[in-house]
Amino acid sequence: MLAYALRRAVAAVAALFGTTVVVFLLLRVIPGDPATAVLLTMLDPGAGSAELSRADIEALRAELGLSGPLPVQYLEWLGEILRGNLGTSLRSRQPILGELAARIPGTLTLAAASLGVMLAIALPCGVLGALHAGRSADHLSRALSLLGESLPNFFLGVLLVYLFALWLRWLPSMGWQGPESVVLPALTLGTGIAATTTRLLRASLLDTLSQPFMLMAEAKGLSRRRLLFRHALRPALIPVLTASSLVLGGLLGGAVVVETVFAWPGVGRYMIEAIAGRDYPVIQGFSLFMATLFIALNFVVDILYRLLDPRIRVEVRRHG
């Protein structure tokens, strides 16, 4: 177990370094000079780059870490990040790490609540769909997951706000006004990823139920409960976990959209606000944070996966 976890951890750290390279290069491969673009947003609309002073541009290039040879730029930038310095926001002039940290609980709350909504929907719907394959419960569960996957979450969010906040006045529509505020954003984000998970779980459980070992288990005279929970569900969850990075990616990407719809105090909205001002350091810091969170979540899934599937356990024993 420890050897496996260690190997996954090394892979995760390697992936993290890869993401820093991508985030670093992104700012440098986009067409045009970033510093000029930033300074232009501070002028009146319609002003040309001729009105900018060379000194201002050079000063900002230095601040953005854009001067000097590329490898040196990268190492200096990476050194700062490893020391916990993500740079300074161009608009607020505050350290980005602090500004992000203040908003991380918001995003994590939303993500956790959405995962809860997802599990509450996807587990029963996926299982029921597979057990009643081809019957009405299955048709209903498939129709719902098709709707859930196809309804854009920004559209669903706006509809939910209209229905529950503006019309029925049951729940607050915007921002954080107490714990009940999380209900609508979590429903919006959770139902979308629940649809994907339901489909995956249904297909996987159906596949497991048609395996010969299920016939043998039934031939032993096991009870319904034992057949389902002990024999069918555990092997069926393994492929679902394999595909979970799809779901987790949808969760984190969707969080940015949903935070915008609900004016939710999280990192996604912070980032969207930074776009208009071309606050490049904030965009970079946000990308790094989301990649880190994504890699960390996938790491947790890898560990869970191993606990579920004994076949991996042996492979590890042999190789390490």
Add this chain to the structure above:
Amino acid sequence: MADRFSRNLGAALRRDPLGAVLLALVGALVLLCLLAPVVTRTDPTATDFARMLMPPSTGNWLGTDDFGRDVFARLLFGGRTSLAVAAVAVVIVMGIGVVVGIAAGYFGGVVDLVLGKLIDVLLAFPRLVLAIAVAALMGGGITSLIVAISAVAWPAYARILRAFTLQVANEGYVQAARTLGTPVWRILGGHVALNLIGPILVLAMLDLGNLILAISALSFLGLGVAPPAPEWGAMLNEGRALMEIAPWMVVAPGMAIFLVVLSANYFADIARDSTEGRAVHGPRDWIAWRRPRAAPAPPLPAAATAPLLAFEGVTVDVVDPRSPYCGRRILHGVGLSVGPRECVGLIGESGSGKSTLAMLAMGLTRPPLALTGGTVRLSGRDTAAWRWDDWRRVRGCHVGLVNQDPLSALNPVLTIGEQIGEAMAAHDAVPPDARPARLREVVDEVGLPASVVGRYPHELSGGMRQRVVIAMAIVNRPALLIADEPTTALDVSTQRRILDLIRDLGQHYGLGVLFVSHDLRVIARVADRVVILREGRVVETGATAAVFAVPREAYTRALMAAIPGQHRQPQVAEV
């Protein structure tokens, strides 16, 4: 895959009015968008402050927005943008994905390593997050939208196409072309690419919905086309603050996106669905809402004069109307019985219905098959009225099953000890305090080391796994054992040992055995009596020695003649 896809799609549309309606709706919408300048003469960006926020009317079919612009015109022109971006993005994504995937898969080595690492790193970001970051860094606009979407979508395709390429590159004809010295570009362009067209099209179809969702999400966040030009995601964003006064501003673009994505996903779902049509195990009523009523028949009496298993005029048909074989008769009035301490060999070629008969003895007949005539008796009891819960108390306790393929007969995530132990726990045949001892005993009886109890199935060989299956079948000391081709999947030397084990255990426990096989030599080794089945009918039956020595029917004689090494004919029983 492409063939299956088009076949599935064609059949689905005929069977599926909903799909046809959806296709017609989305086709009409796309056509209206493409022909927008012809359909409406209204300029989608012309403001008219005298006509702000007008509800839908004959003049403005979908009302007007807060600048007095016609929402219907904006919807059509906005759709052109959304769909054009999606189309361009699909082409770019596929282009990069195909080139990178084929290069990595075909050349391997350093090329594969470098491209593989690039793909890995890009996939380490949540897709939409990276797209937002790229679009944000580029400053928005239609070009940055296309670049952002393409940049994040290609790695997943490249990875799948790499796997396809690896597969195709190892096909015989590609290897042959390589050996003949065909230039690489011709191999890649001709042989490899042509084979990948099908998978590529299916992939594009499967992901089109997600692509359109991502495009409209970026536009919604203000990273798409610059206002005042219309785009569906952007229109929704403009309208959401006015949801209460002008819901049409949100509902029109929202429904448009929904409709397009829904139909893409709907057809992707049909194309993807290959799990249908396979037999699913377990009770049909998985969720027993009411407690099952008290089972009338089992447990069976231990000592009865009646045969353990008796089929009388048993008829089985394909009854599921969805099956292409609906109405076909699998068993025609078959009669057969197995007495205590007797081993009956059931012989038949594949398709003769012998496995169907074996499953009938366990109450495991599954749709599309059903018992349509005759009776199945266990220890003299008619099983016709038995429900799943009645059968459950008999299976594994009075009747044990050993199946054909030991590699797939055991649950991969449970230990051997757990899988044998639960057979005892499900019944009362072995008292709880005697179960650990019985587990050790039965493992020893089937010739396995005691350490096997804590192991998982994948750690065992095929022969060992079949011994585990036998242990599961006999642990509750049943009266009857159904052995359905128990040695077919094993190699020859293992076959013989498993065969001897079943025969010895049969004698030790006084089991009645129904032994199903297509292999006459196997049957000759174990059976007291044989029943020969052909196309669902009993052809001949009698004591093993008699049938093998003097076959009465022509079919039996043909079978005997087909045994390899036939010139030493009388020694059959010695094989």
